[in-house]
Structure formats: structure tokens, C-alpha cells
Amino acid sequence: MIDVLCLFLIVIFVPIIVLVGIKIYNPNSYKKLLVAFAITMLGIELLRFFVNASFYESAIVPSNDLKLSFVTFLCVIVFFGIFNKSKFGETCKNIFILTSLNPIIVALFNSKVYLSPFDNYGLIKALYFLECGFVVLLAILFVLDKKEEIKPLQMLYSIIFVLGYAVVNFMANYFWKTDIKFNWLWFLQMSVLIISTTFVYLIYYLLRKWLLKDKTNKVKNIDE
Amino acid sequence: MNRWIYYGVANGIGVLFGTIFLIISLKKYKNSSYNEKLKPLKFLYVLFILLEILKIFYHITYNQSLSPKVLSFAFCSNFLYVYPIICHTKENSMASRICKVIAVVPSLVIGTLYLFLIPKTYNLSTFSFVLNLHSRLYHITMLTGAIYMIVVKLCNFKFKDFYFSAISVCAYFIFCTVMSMALNTNIANYGPSSKQLGFLYNKVGYVVGNIFVCFVVFVIAMVIYGAIYIIKKHYNNKYSKKND
Structure with a gap:
């Protein structure tokens, strides 16, 4: 319960602190910030892997404690979203935005994603929570940087992405013989991951509608 | 005594x-x-x-x-x-x-x-x-x-400099945390055995507890800079009224 509270507090405060800094210093473009935070997130992910590996002797990473998670996939597609200017890059950006809550959901369903019996300082837990915070922050920066709106079709691509993650998760746990059981809870987790993309799209759509309505009202008042 | x-x-x-x-x-x-x-x-x-x-x-x-x-x-x-x-x-x-x-x-x-x-x-x-x-x-x-x-x-003490100062203090604090972990003691920062912050570290973990301390540093920096800004503004207003 305490871990869940910590996760939510970190996911809320990390974007708030960075957005306050953006408000104060008012950068011209978000590109440099996006690159910096994406590299930071990748660095944290690599650190998380190596720290976990260091708990085991002979420098062999035990397969069933690899800490492979949804956030690992997001660390890869974020760079396509930033550097690829084609439709594929735009799609990756939209997928990243729509699946930004999924690392949190994965952590809620399966605490082994961030817990390790040898983690005395809680370092892996802290790194995973920070990554969840950076994912939400990057999603917000992507939305602020976007010129076109996200079309409903992008939800379909996000769902395909989540299904791809589900397949990889199934194969990794099956062939490495981990103690993850493919019961109703596992299917529920994957279903919630898919539903969350719709939920994020709904929030994005409603917020965009409300902000644009606010802008047009202000323009009308100025014209009058 | x-x-x-x-x-x-x-x-x-x-x-x-x-x-x-x-x-x-x-x-x-x-x-x-x-x-x-x-x-x-x-x-x-x-x-x-x-x-x-x-x-x-x-x-x-x-x-x-x-x-x-x-x-x-x-x-x-x-x-x-x-x-x-x-x-x-x-x-x-x-x-x-x-x-x-x-x-x-x-x-x-x-x-x-x-x-x-x-x-x-x-x-x-x-x-x-x-x-x-x-x-x-x-x-x-x-x-x-x-x-x-x-x-x-x-x-x-310009108010918007609170952000820069909070980041500097947090960076120093993180440096002390890393040193404490590397030396396997809590000599640089309070640790799980300390009376002051031990309750926090024992509940949520050492590193997560330090992240929360960084958040508190931001809030404290905002409060300190805000208080100094308000005092300076009040003092300047009083001084300009006396001159008038």
C-alpha cells in the first residue's frame, strides 16, 4: 500500500516540478527537453538492469528476474517518436502518449516488476518509480509539442502495441519458466492495459476540447 | 542536570x-x-x-x-x-x-x-x-x-531563482546519498538508523525516501524565496511611502 502511494506521489510530482521549471524559464522549443529526458529515462532503465544483475553472482542475469517490463518497450519507441519525422515516428509518438499510464498499471498488478529480495536500499524500486514519472512527463511534453491532434485510429495502433507486449511477456515468462501464472489476473492485467489507452485518449480529447473552447471564447471576447 | x-x-x-x-x-x-x-x-x-x-x-x-x-x-x-x-x-x-x-x-x-x-x-x-x-x-x-x-x-533572492537553488541543493543531496551508499553508511545523509528520518527510510526505502526529501527541498526553497520576496516588497513599499 505504501509503495503504491509512493508511486503515485512520484508520478505526480516529477512532471509538476519539471513543468514549473518550463513555466519559469520558458524555452523556445521542447525538442531539447524531450531528448534530455528520453536519454535520462534510458539511462535509468540501463542502471535498473545492471543494478539488478549485480545482486546475483557470476554476473549472469537470472532469466526470471530480468525486470523486463512495459517501460523497457517505451524506452525504445520514445526515440523513434523524437527523431523520426515520418508517419512512423508520429505513430510512435501517439502510441507513447496513449500508453503512458501502462507502466503504472503493470506495477499495480505485479509488484515483482520493481521489488527484489536483495534490494536493501530500495534502489530498483526508486528507479522504476522515477521512470514512471518520466514517462508521464514525456507524454505531456509530446502533447505540448504536437501540432496535429491524435486521431482515433491511433488507439488501434496502441492496442496492437499492447498486444505485442502481451505476446512478448507471455513468451518470456513461459520459456524462462518464471513463477508468473497465466490465470485470470494476467488476462485482466492485459485487458486493463488495453482499456487504459482508451481512457488516456478520452482524457486527451476532453482536455483538448475544453482548452480549445476556452481559446475561442477569449478570441470572441477580444473581437467584441 | x-x-x-x-x-x-x-x-x-x-x-x-x-x-x-x-x-x-x-x-x-x-x-x-x-x-x-x-x-x-x-x-x-x-x-x-x-x-x-x-x-x-x-x-x-x-x-x-x-x-x-x-x-x-x-x-x-x-x-x-x-x-x-x-x-x-x-x-x-x-x-x-x-x-x-x-x-x-x-x-x-x-x-x-x-x-x-x-x-x-x-x-x-x-x-x-x-x-x-x-x-x-x-x-x-x-x-x-x-x-x-x-x-x-x-x-x-529573486523569486524565480528558487528553482535554480532547489536543483542545486537537490544535486548536492543526491551526491551525499550516493556517497553514503558507496561507503555503506549513513555518514553523508541520514539513514535508516537515524532518529530524524529513520521512520521515512524504514517505511519506503532509502532511495525513495531521499526522492521525497528532494521534493520537500523544492517546497522549502519556494517558501524561503517567497517569504524573502514578500518581506523585501513590504520593506520597499514602506520605504517608498516614507520618501513620498
Whole structure:
């Protein structure tokens, strides 16, 4: 319960602190910030892997404690979203935005994603929570940087992405013989991951509608 | 001996020293040039380097050994390292700006806490009293140095600079955390066995607890800068009304 509270507090405060800094210093473009935070997130992910590996002797990473998670996939597609200017890059950006809550959901369903019996300082837990915070922050920066709106079709691509993650998760746990059981809870987790993309799209759509309505009202008042 | 007397004497000596230092240095250097204003800070850091050396020798003499906890690697030891940088770098250099906020912002909070927080338990031995006196003198002088820097305007307090100062203090705090973990002790930061923050670290983990402390640093920096901004604005408004 305490871990869940910590996760939510970190996911809320990390974007708030960075957005306050953006408000104060008012950068011209978000590109440099996006690159910096994406590299930071990748660095944290690599650190998380190596720290976990260091708990085991002979420098062999035990397969069933690899800490492979949804956030690992997001660390890869974020760079396509930033550097690829084609439709594929735009799609990756939209997928990243729509699946930004999924690392949190994965952590809620399966605490082994961030817990390790040898983690005395809680370092892996802290790194995973920070990554969840950076994912939400990057999603917000992507939305602020976007010129076109996200079309409903992008939800379909996000769902395909989540299904791809589900397949990889199934194969990794099956062939490495981990103690993850493919019961109703596992299917529920994957279903919630898919539903969350719709939920994020709904929030994005409603917020965009409300902000644009606010802008047009202000323009009308100025014209009058 | 009553604990109020025990800590009162230690605090009293610290406050007396701080008051005399502030009166003399403000009278002499308040309206001087930037380099002249740095002279009291030079005096402070030389004095406290000497006191730290004396403390280490006192420890070695009394215990016949040297514990890492005695060495000046704690978070509050920043005073010893940032003051020389402030005194020997250019006024508007990045190093000077960063060191000024690291010297001032934590000192205001920690120095004030040391003045008013009296522990319930204490040790009556001479060894413990000497170390306690050193600690109180050190932390209250941190506060004195911070007040001096604010009053003579060595450190400018524009409200939006709270962000820069919060990041600098957090970066220093993270450095202390990494050092504590590398040395496998809590000498640089409070750890799971400490009375002050042990409850936090034992509940949520050491690193997560330190992340929360960083969030608190942001809030504290915003409050300190906001309070100074409001006081300055009130003082400027009062002064301009008098002139009118």
C-alpha cells in the first residue's frame, strides 16, 4: 500500500516540478527537453538492469528476474517518436502518449516488476518509480509539442502495441519458466492495459476540447 | 542536570558568537565592495576548518580510533567546501551562484532547527558535551553566515531563482546519498538508523525516501524565496511611502 502511494506521489510530482521549471524559464522549443529526458529515462532503465544483475553472482542475469517490463518497450519507441519525422515516428509518438499510464498499471498488478529480495536500499524500486514519472512527463511534453491532434485510429495502433507486449511477456515468462501464472489476473492485467489507452485518449480529447473552447471564447471576447 | 540547561548553554554560546560576528561584520562591511564583504566569510571558513581538525584530533585522542562518522563528509559539511569556492571565484560565475544557494538555503532551515529543537535524551559525559557544543556552534554559525549573506546582498533572492537553488541543493543531496551508499553508511545523509528520518527510510526505502526529501527541498526553497520576496516588497513599499 505504501509503495503504491509512493508511486503515485512520484508520478505526480516529477512532471509538476519539471513543468514549473518550463513555466519559469520558458524555452523556445521542447525538442531539447524531450531528448534530455528520453536519454535520462534510458539511462535509468540501463542502471535498473545492471543494478539488478549485480545482486546475483557470476554476473549472469537470472532469466526470471530480468525486470523486463512495459517501460523497457517505451524506452525504445520514445526515440523513434523524437527523431523520426515520418508517419512512423508520429505513430510512435501517439502510441507513447496513449500508453503512458501502462507502466503504472503493470506495477499495480505485479509488484515483482520493481521489488527484489536483495534490494536493501530500495534502489530498483526508486528507479522504476522515477521512470514512471518520466514517462508521464514525456507524454505531456509530446502533447505540448504536437501540432496535429491524435486521431482515433491511433488507439488501434496502441492496442496492437499492447498486444505485442502481451505476446512478448507471455513468451518470456513461459520459456524462462518464471513463477508468473497465466490465470485470470494476467488476462485482466492485459485487458486493463488495453482499456487504459482508451481512457488516456478520452482524457486527451476532453482536455483538448475544453482548452480549445476556452481559446475561442477569449478570441470572441477580444473581437467584441 | 536539566536538558534545557545542558542544551541552553551550548545554544547560548553559539548564539553569542553569532550575534557578535553579525554585529561586527555588518557594521564594518555592509556597504563595502564585493571583495571586502567576503572577508567575514573567509574568517568563518578558516575558523571552522580549524575546529573540525580539533574535533577529529579530540575523537582520536578519546577513542584511540577514527570512525568515518567523524570525518567531514556529512550534508552539513557543505559549509566547509562551498565557502572557499564562494570566496575565491568571480562574483557572477556559475560555481559561485551554485555554492551561494547551497550555503544559504539549507543553513536557514537546519540552523533554525538546531536552535529550537531540543532532544529529549542526552549524555552527561564531558566527551558528549564537547561534541554537542561543537555541533551547535557549527550549525548556528551556518545560520549566521546565511543571514550575513542575505543582509549584505551577497546572495540575491529573486523569486524565480528558487528553482535554480532547489536543483542545486537537490544535486548536492543526491551526491551525499550516493556517497553514503558507496561507503555503506549513513555518514553523508541520514539513514535508516537515524532518529530524524529513520521512520521515512524504514517505511519506503532509502532511495525513495531521499526522492521525497528532494521534493520537500523544492517546497522549502519556494517558501524561503517567497517569504524573502514578500518581506523585501513590504520593506520597499514602506520605504517608498516614507520618501513620498
